Amino acid sequence: MAEQILILDFGSQYTQLIARRVRELNVYCEIHPYNNIPELTDDVKGVILSGSPCSVRQDDAPDVDLTLFKNKVPLLGVCYGAQLMAQKGGGKVLPSKIREYGRAKLAKLDQHNELMKEIAIDSVVWMSHSDTIAELPENFKVIASTPSVEVAAFKVEGEETYGIQFHPEVTHSAQGKELLRNFVVHIAGCAQDWTPDIFVESTVEELKAKLGNDKVVMGLSGGVDSSVAATLIHQAIGKNLYCIFVDNGLLRKNEFEDVLDSYKHMGLNVKGVDAKQKFYDALKDITDPEAKRKAIGRVFIEVFDDESHKIDGVKWLGQGTIYPDVIESVSVKGPSATIKSHHNVGGLPDFMKLKVVEPLNTLFKDEVRLVGKTLEIDDTILGRHPFPGPGLGIRILGDITAEKVRILQEVDHLFINGLKKAGLYDDVWQAGAILLPINSVGVMGDERTYEQVVSLRAVTSVDGMTADWCHLPYEFLADISNDIINGVKGVNRVVYDISSKPPATIEWE
Template sequence: MPEKILILDFGSQYTQLIARRVRELNVYCEIYPYNNVPALTEDVKGVIFSGSPCSVRDQEHPTVDLNKYLGNTPVLGVCYGAQLMAQELGGEVTPSTIREYGRARISELHNHDRLLKELTLGSVVWMSHGDTIKEIPDNIEVIASTESVRVAAYKLRDQETYGIQFHPEVTHSEEGKTLLRNFVVHICGCQQDWTSEQFIDATVADLQQQLGDDKVVLGLSGGVDSSVAAMLIHQAIGKNLYCIFVDNGLLRKNEFEQVLDSYKHMGLNVKGVDAKDKFYTALAGISDPEQKRKAIGRVFIEVFDEESHKIEDVKWLAQGTIYPDVIESMSVKGPSATIKSHHNVGGLPDFMKLKVVEPLKTLFKDEVRLVGRALKIDDAILGRHPFPGPGLAIRILGEVTPEKVNILQQVDHIFINNMKKDKLYDEVWQAGAILTPLQSVGVMGDERTYENVVALRAVTSIDGMTADWSRLPYEFLADVSNEIINKVKGVNRVVYDISSKPPATIEWE
């Protein structure tokens, strides 16, 4: 097992960001709910307490037994984590006179302390809290302050336990990464040897031991996660991995053939299944977005199950589950009430009695791409924009028909190809076209038309949790609109979506 940092999640919106910043230092870390943390083992080099939307003054505030951690391993409490430790150790936490939210500057700094080494006076830090530490016990030393927060950072005397009132994990904290490096590397002593190459070597060895000579089946989607998972398992067991790529009739134009060709060039054992008609039949007459998703999920499972049974003695189902999915399922708030069924077909039906293998379940999305590059997977797959599991079905508002799919595929093809041609594709996190149920009056030649309105959508984002609409050049949008209206029969109006998330979502359904 690699050495690691444990992050105790008290419900902060920034907890995953802490983990990502630690991973960027090439140090492995794991997130656990504060109330379900494994015992400390020799490979745990330190612990970070996250922030929280709760207040330590609440009667039912989340808490932990500090005796398990303090003095046994280095500890860093962030915001709520710092307040929790201060209060439990005999200090006093009170409501802030004003809510401290946003940028602040360090006005006092003990940068002789190892946590604050190389930080500078006046450095900007990001505050986000409604409480403040008013009084500290005698065994705590204040090591940093801002103009409005006296206890911006503290240390327990005679042990490597620290609390900070600000958030070093957000980019607004100018020297936050330096502080985290000081804690993880200099205080906890982590070696910074957790790399893509190390992950691949360890994972392939683990897969070989776990799977042996068993056969594994995997549903490929053409996306990053399933592709990287497939290559890792292929390196471990070769031809005993059977990949199934289903054409649901809702992919982008020519995507089935192009992706299938890419996989075969990668040496994978892939079978393409044309199931378009089954999906179109299941979708006939359905307009409700969630019902469309359920119909697509049901048919996918039926097709996948049918194809899986054609392979003798399959023991395992491989899935491209990544770490945020795992975190969500065991979060402080519990599993989400409604699974995002438009992302992936969730779950294995009971009648498929297969064991599950998930080689990417410890990785974030950006780490999956890094591993993919180390595996020399084609950039056309690794750089592919996220694409919803139900495909174009949720970009066709209302009932899905083959005719509507054909129109949208043509529109989408023009939009995406022009983005690639003008070198805009890699600047955008996700882009696509939406076929609306609206018809509008137009003029083509000497004739009036009454045809479809399509919307173009492009957003910038880091992880899809929030997104801003992309400021694509006017000239580009004008050229794309002109080409769509001239070449796609049935479309006479193009609009561009300038909504951000929140309050809008990236997809329209």
């Protein structure tokens, strides 16, 4: 087992960021809810307590027994975690007299302290708290202050226990990564040897031991996660991996053929299933977005189940689940409210009676791409924009017909290829076109037209949780609009979506 840092989640919006920053140091870490702590094994080299939207002064404030860790492994409390340490040690945590949110500068600093080594005076840190540590316990020592926060950081004397009231994990904290490196590498002593190469090597060995000669079936989407997961499983069991790629009639233009071809070049055993008509029949006259998603998911399960039963002796279902999905399912506050359901293999029902294998369930999306590079998966797959499971089904507002799909496929094809030709594709996190349920008046030649409107959407993002609309050049948008109106029969108007997330979502449905 790789040495690791254990992160206890008290519900902060930044908890995943702490894990990402630790992973960037080539150190493995795991997030666990504060109320579901795993056994402290020898591979745990340090523990980080996250922030929280709660106050330690609340009667029902999240709490943890610190004796589980103190004097056993180094301990770092971040914001709420630091306040919890101070309060449990006999200090005082009170409401802040002034608002402590946003950028602040370190004004005093004990640069001899291991946590603060190479951190500069006046270094910018990010504060985000309504309480403050007003009084420290006797054996606690201040190691950093800002002009308005006396206890910006502390160390417990005689222990490798530290607390900071700012957030080193956010990019606004200028030397946050250095501070985390001080804790993870210099104080906790992690070796920084958790790399994509090591991950591939150890994961393939684990898969060989777990799967043996068993057969695995896996649904592929053409996306990054399922492609990388399939490649790892294939390296472990070869021909015993059976992949299924379903054409739901809602893919991009030529995507079914192109993806099948790319998988064959990767040596994967993939069966393509043309199920377009089944999906179109199930979607007939459905206009509600959630009803469309559920219909697409239901038919996918039926098709996948039928194909799986054609393979004798399958015992495992392979999935491309990644770490954020796992964290979400065991979050402190429970799974987030459902904004929209997603169609993916993870939704397969119990009646399939298959054991599940998820080789990527400890990785973030950016780490999946790095592992894909190690596996030498083609950049055309690794660099693909995210594409929703229900495909064009949620980019056609209103009911779905084969003709509407044709129109949107042509529009999308011109837009995506245009981004690639203009060298803009890699600057965009996700792009696509939406077919609107309205017609508009136009003039083509000397004739009046009354045809459909499409909206183009392109956003920049890191992980899809927030996104900003992409400021594409006007000249590019003008050319693409012209190409679409001239090249796609049935469209006479193109608009560009300039909404950010939040408040708008990336997809329209």
